[in-house]
Amino acid sequence: MDFPYRSALIVGTGPGISASLARRLAGFGVKIALAARNVQKLDALIRVGEPEIVVYNAGARAHGPLAELDPEAVQEAVAITAFGGFLVTQQAAKRMVPRGHGAILLTGATASIKGFAHSASFAMGKFALRGLAQSAARELGPKGIHVAHFIIDGAVRAAHRPDPADNPDSTLDPDAIAQSYVDVLRQPRSAWSHEIELRPWAERF
Amino acid sequence: MDFPYRSALIVGTGPGISASLARRLAGFGVKIALAARNVQKLDALIRVGEPEIVVYNAGARAHGPLAELDPEAVQEAVAITAFGGFLVTQQAAKRMVPRGHGAILLTGATASIKGFAHSASFAMGKFALRGLAQSAARELGPKGIHVAHFIIDGAVRAAHRPDPADNPDSTLDPDAIAQSYVDVLRQPRSAWSHEIELRPWAERF
Amino acid sequence: MDFPYRSALIVGTGPGISASLARRLAGFGVKIALAARNVQKLDALIRVGEPEIVVYNAGARAHGPLAELDPEAVQEAVAITAFGGFLVTQQAAKRMVPRGHGAILLTGATASIKGFAHSASFAMGKFALRGLAQSAARELGPKGIHVAHFIIDGAVRAAHRPDPADNPDSTLDPDAIAQSYVDVLRQPRSAWSHEIELRPWAERF
Amino acid sequence: MDFPYRSALIVGTGPGISASLARRLAGFGVKIALAARNVQKLDALIRVGEPEIVVYNAGARAHGPLAELDPEAVQEAVAITAFGGFLVTQQAAKRMVPRGHGAILLTGATASIKGFAHSASFAMGKFALRGLAQSAARELGPKGIHVAHFIIDGAVRAAHRPDPADNPDSTLDPDAIAQSYVDVLRQPRSAWSHEIELRPWAERF
Numbered sequence: 001m002d003f004p005y006r007s008a009l010i011v012g013t014g015p016g017i018s019a020s021l022a023r024r025l026a027g028f029g030v031k032i033a034l035a036a037r038n039v040q041k042l043d044a045l046i047r048v049g050e051p052e053i054v055v056y057n058a059g060a061r062a063h064g065p066l067a068e069l070d071p072e073a074v075q076e077a078v079a080i081t082a083f084g085g086f087l088v089t090q091q092a093a094k095r096m097v098p099r100g101h102g103a104i105l106l107t108g109a110t111a112s113i114k115g116f117a118h119s120a121s122f123a124m125g126k127f128a129l130r131g132l133a134q135s136a137a138r139e140l141g142p143k144g145i146h147v148a149h150f151i152i153d154g155a156v157r158a159a160h161r162p163d164p165a166d167n168p169d170s171t172l173d174p175d176a177i178a179q180s181y182v183d184v185l186r187q188p189r190s191a192w193s194h195e196i197e198l199r200p201w202a203e204r205f
Numbered sequence: 206m207d208f209p210y211r212s213a214l215i216v217g218t219g220p221g222i223s224a225s226l227a228r229r230l231a232g233f234g235v236k237i238a239l240a241a242r243n244v245q246k247l248d249a250l251i252r253v254g255e256p257e258i259v260v261y262n263a264g265a266r267a268h269g270p271l272a273e274l275d276p277e278a279v280q281e282a283v284a285i286t287a288f289g290g291f292l293v294t295q296q297a298a299k300r301m302v303p304r305g306h307g308a309i310l311l312t313g314a315t316a317s318i319k320g321f322a323h324s325a326s327f328a329m330g331k332f333a334l335r336g337l338a339q340s341a342a343r344e345l346g347p348k349g350i351h352v353a354h355f356i357i358d359g360a361v362r363a364a365h366r367p368d369p370a371d372n373p374d375s376t377l378d379p380d381a382i383a384q385s386y387v388d389v390l391r392q393p394r395s396a397w398s399h400e401i402e403l404r405p406w407a408e409r410f
Numbered sequence: 411m412d413f414p415y416r417s418a419l420i421v422g423t424g425p426g427i428s429a430s431l432a433r434r435l436a437g438f439g440v441k442i443a444l445a446a447r448n449v450q451k452l453d454a455l456i457r458v459g460e461p462e463i464v465v466y467n468a469g470a471r472a473h474g475p476l477a478e479l480d481p482e483a484v485q486e487a488v489a490i491t492a493f494g495g496f497l498v499t500q501q502a503a504k505r506m507v508p509r510g511h512g513a514i515l516l517t518g519a520t521a522s523i524k525g526f527a528h529s530a531s532f533a534m535g536k537f538a539l540r541g542l543a544q545s546a547a548r549e550l551g552p553k554g555i556h557v558a559h560f561i562i563d564g565a566v567r568a569a570h571r572p573d574p575a576d577n578p579d580s581t582l583d584p585d586a587i588a589q590s591y592v593d594v595l596r597q598p599r600s601a602w603s604h605e606i607e608l609r610p611w612a613e614r615f
Numbered sequence: 616m617d618f619p620y621r622s623a624l625i626v627g628t629g630p631g632i633s634a635s636l637a638r639r640l641a642g643f644g645v646k647i648a649l650a651a652r653n654v655q656k657l658d659a660l661i662r663v664g665e666p667e668i669v670v671y672n673a674g675a676r677a678h679g680p681l682a683e684l685d686p687e688a689v690q691e692a693v694a695i696t697a698f699g700g701f702l703v704t705q706q707a708a709k710r711m712v713p714r715g716h717g718a719i720l721l722t723g724a725t726a727s728i729k730g731f732a733h734s735a736s737f738a739m740g741k742f743a744l745r746g747l748a749q750s751a752a753r754e755l756g757p758k759g760i761h762v763a764h765f766i767i768d769g770a771v772r773a774a775h776r777p778d779p780a781d782n783p784d785s786t787l788d789p790d791a792i793a794q795s796y797v798d799v800l801r802q803p804r805s806a807w808s809h810e811i812e813l814r815p816w817a818e819r820f
Contacts (some may be wrong), residue, residue: 066344067300074291075284083280089325115339120294120309123336124287131332134320139271141757142817157805169805176806177301183798189816190784191791196811201804202757347612362600374600381601388593394611395567395579396586401606406599407552427790476708476754484701485694492739493690503681525749530704533746534697541742544730549681 003028005103005185009051011035011088017107020174021055021181028182043151053185054092055193056085056129057107062123067130070159074121080131089136093145100144103185106133108151117130137194145173146192148184153199208233210390214256216240216293217263220360222312225383233387248315255304258390259297261290261334266327279326286330287337294341296352305349308328308390311338314348315354328347351397353389357382358404375405413438415513415595419461421445421498426566427517430584431465431591438592462510463595464502466495466539467517469584471532484531491535492542499546503555513595516543518561547604556602558594562587563609575613580610618643620718620800622704626650626703627673631771632722635789636670636796638653641798665714668800669707671700671744672722676737689736696740697747704751708760715759718800721748723766752809761807763799767792785815 008025010018013034016102033051060080062073089104096102110116112130115123133149140147154158157163157171164170177198198205213230215223218239228239237254265285267278294309301307315321317335320328338354345352364367366384369375382403389398404410418435420428423444432442472483472489475476499514506512520526522540526531543559550557567573567581574580587608594603609615623640628649637647648666675695677688677752704719711717725731727745730738748764755762772778772786779785792813799808814820 009241050733066295066341069295069301071292071295075288076279078288079280082333083283086279086325086329087276090271090274090276097272097274105732109638111336115341115343117340120291120337120344122341123340124291124333125336127336128283128287128333130324131320131328131330134222135322135325135328136271136320138320138820139322140694141326145815146816163805169803171805173805174206176803179775180798180802180806180808185793187813188784188788188791189364190778190786190788191795191813193795193811193813196808198802198806199762199810201759201807205809343615349611351611368600374598375433376600378598378600381598385593385597385601385603388590390589391584392608393579393586394592395573395581395583396608397611398590398606398608399615401603403597403601403603406554406556410548410604424814441679453787476705476751477712479705481702481705485698488698492743493693495687496689496735497738500681500684502685507682521746524754526744527750527754530701530747530750531752534701534749535746536741537639537746538693538697538739538743541726541730541738541740545732545738546730547737548730549735551733569630583698 003030003186004031005050005052007031007049008053008055009035009138010055010057010086011084012056012107016158016174017177018055020178023120024175024178024182025053036092044202050095051092052101053103054088055107055181056088056186058084059107059109059122059125061119064118065120065159066120069120076126076130081122082128085129086132087134093140095138097140097143097202103146103148104136104140105181105184106147106149110151110153111180112149112151143190144189145190146185146187148193149195150181151195151197153197153205154203167202170202172198172200208235208391210235210257212236212254212256213258213260213270214238214240215260215262216392217261218287223260223262225379226386229380229383229387230258255300256297257301258305258308258310259293260310260312261293263289264314264327264330266324266330269323271325274326275402279329283330283333284325286327287333290334291337294337298341298345301350302348304347308351308353309341309345310386310389311352311354315356315358317354317356334404338399346397349394351390351392351394352399354400355386356400356402358402358410359408372407375407377403377405393394406408413440415440415462417441417459417461418463418464418465419445420441420467421494422466422517426469426568426584427587428465430588434588434592434615435463450516450539451453453499454516460505461502462506462511463513463515465515465517465591466498468494469517469519469535470533471529471535479530484534487531488535488538491532492538495539498541499542503546503550506555507550507553513556513558514546514550514557515594516557518559520561520563522559522561536569551602554596554599556595556599556604559605560591561605561607563615564613577612580609580612582610616644618632618801620645620667622646622664622666623668623670624650625670625672626699626723627671631773631789632792633670633672635793639790639797640668649768653729665710666707667711667716668718668720669703670720670796671703672721673699674724674737674740675723676734676740679733681735682724683737684735689739692736693740693743696737697743700744701747704747708751708755712755712758718763719751719755720796720799721762721764723764724765725768727764727766756807757795759800759804761800761804763808766810766812768812768820778797782817785817787813787815
């Protein structure tokens with residue numbers, strides 16, 4: 001099967017999901033642009049051409065009891081996690097709707113569906129991103145644009161957080177996450193997924 | 206049964222839910238302060254004393270296709286709907302936690318759990334408020350503070366939107382909504398509700 | 411306010427929720443009939459007259475690893491928890507629809523929305539009852555019948571399971587549960603709740 | 616990548632999902648056994664060897680207003696949709712747990728998460744199957760068995776229900792569904808999906 005898209009913009013860099021996804025997409029011949037999450041610079045994204053895939057993979061949080069949180073840090077966390085996702089989704093919609101083709105992938109977390117204590121800002125941002133994803137899917141799906149929201153329900157493996165030797169595969173391998181992103185991109189439009197949760201086999205949920 | 210609270214701050218004024226709730230609470234001898242939703246003036250709320258009930262009943266939205274939305278209007282809508290709720294919840298937490306007593310009621314909408322097309326900003330704001338409500342409930346519930354989130358699933362009756370004569374009670378009566386808010390405030394702590402949806406009898410859901 | 415119903419049938423007896431609810435309803439002048447959960451005898455319910463309120467409060471479970479469960483015990487547990495609820499709801503619908511008046515209250519549990527390990531039969535039965543509740547609400551609500559589903563999210567206090575002295579109100583007081591059932595029965599039809607979760611203040615969720 | 620399983624039992628035959636899945640699995644060299652949904656004959660399934668994949672794809676329903684449903688037809692529909700799924704899951708668990716390897720796929724529908732009017736028996740059965748899926752996933756996942764629940768949210772294309780020419784891909788292509796089942800089977804255990812919804816691009820949800 002040919003891969004249905006030829007170019008991708010991935011927002012939110014780092015050594016994790018974005019890099020694994022970029023490598024895997026490149027294997028299908030997809031041209032990749034990576035962008036940092038800096039919302040002040042999102043205008044620059046307008047210049048990245050006409051990506052057929054857009055991935056928003058940025059997030060931020062302020063941790064602590066409600067009474068101790070810095071309101072500005074909360075506002076910034078929500079801006080990066082959700083408002084940045086809106087800006088990217090909007091730019092994607094402007095380019096994809098006229099062509100009736102494209103995919104927008106938004107990366108959520110456990111906090112997208114469960115607001116934990118001492119994590120109000122992350123819950124606010126990730127819940128908001130999920131609301132955006134649903135609204136975008138209902139508007140853009142019938143226009144041929146596949147909007148999907150991924151709930152990464154567990155810790156992602158990283159250099160500073162290696163998989164524990166005595167509990168193998170208890171952290172999400174970024175390559176395994178990227179595999180599911182690619183699977184969703186390859187879904188025929190008669191059977192699209194909108195929301196996909198991914199968690200390690202031994203994770204409680 | 207005695208009413209368990211003596212004072213209330215209701216944020217987000219207007220002739221609807223806030224006014225009905227204020228009247229009903231006053232009937233129990235509760236002292237009421239009403240405040241507009243203006244987030245720039247929320248600092249002033251610090252001066253309203255030590256309300257035992259805090260209600261956040263403000264919201265805003267920008268309507269239209271994703272590609273046509275004004276990003277600043279989206280940001281402002283999310284700020285009013287969700288960030289204002291955070292600021293009020295934070296101030297409430299600061300005052301209620303030391304006393305181990307209080308109630309925080311946050312008003313949601315159908316958009317709290319379903320993101321509709323052409324309504325991205327409202328979905329973002331109301332989803333975010335729900336994430337805040339869950340996070341606050343998990344942190345503050347065990348400290349004796351009742352955090353409840355109401356999903357108003359339908360149109361609220363108002364002077365400019367009267368109940369249709371040929372479809373009686375197809376809009377939510379603000380007095381009926383206020384009754385359920387009061388019911389939740391009166392729940393003993395051994396059987397609290399956290400999320401309550403309210404909809405007209407004939408509403409599809 | 412006058413109480414909107416004059417008679418009630420409560421299925422599933424015992425010293426807990428049913429008894430508390432019966433006492434509280436009797437305080438409003440409601441005539442009460444109590445019935446055991448025995449599904450073989452549910453035909454007899456046809457003879458109890460024309461109750462304006464019907465409550466299904468029965469459940470059963472088989473506990474253990476999937477591989478060790480007795481299939482007959484699973485089938486019986488689902489029959490008591492869900493099929494009994496269907497039979498009672500059906501009889502209620504037959505009587506209430508012609509009058510355009512009535513209330514059907516179905517009692518769920520944490521297992522209504524979360525299937526736990528070693529508790530397959532209870533998850534099956536309580537999930538099924540919730541599906542019934544939604545289907546019944548969508549059919550019967552527009553006919554004037556209030557169908558509500560309660561998620562009792564925690565342990566109910568009982569003689570054999572008293573509230574722990576060092577963790578007060580960490581079990582649900584049946585009287586507190588009954589209070590919320592009555593609150594829902596008193597909701598005006600312009601603002602009905604369909605699903606109500608109740609949990610102790612300190613319960614994790 | 617090698618395919619991680621070598622044999623499969625698919626319960627619930629017919630020209631749709633089961634056949635497409637069988638063909639696709641066969642393409643990976645998987646040995647297939649197909650079985651009808653007849654719950655009376657499920658004992659026979661014990662003889663099909665030791666399938667590494669088990670799929671339960673059977674369902675039944677009784678349609679109509681609550682007051683008019685035949686209770687026996689409701690009981691049978693729930694038995695086929697959910698109790699048959701339990702029996703198959705139980706037999707699978709017995710064989711897979713000792714090996715610490717296997718996959719159990721359960722097929723749901725829109726009715727798994729939304730109980731529609733006039734469809735009480737289907738909601739009961741599909742909700743119950745979802746409760747089973749969650750309970751099984753929480754028990755069996757940490758034992759190395761991948762339990763996944765698919766929500767088929769739309770009409771499946773069939774000879775008697777062809778895709779409408781003026782609304783292309785508005786019905787789910789069984790081959791497209793089977794593709795997602797295979798994708799889930801190939802997920803590494805560090806990033807499993809438990810619940811996957813599939814719907815046509817233009818479907819309202």
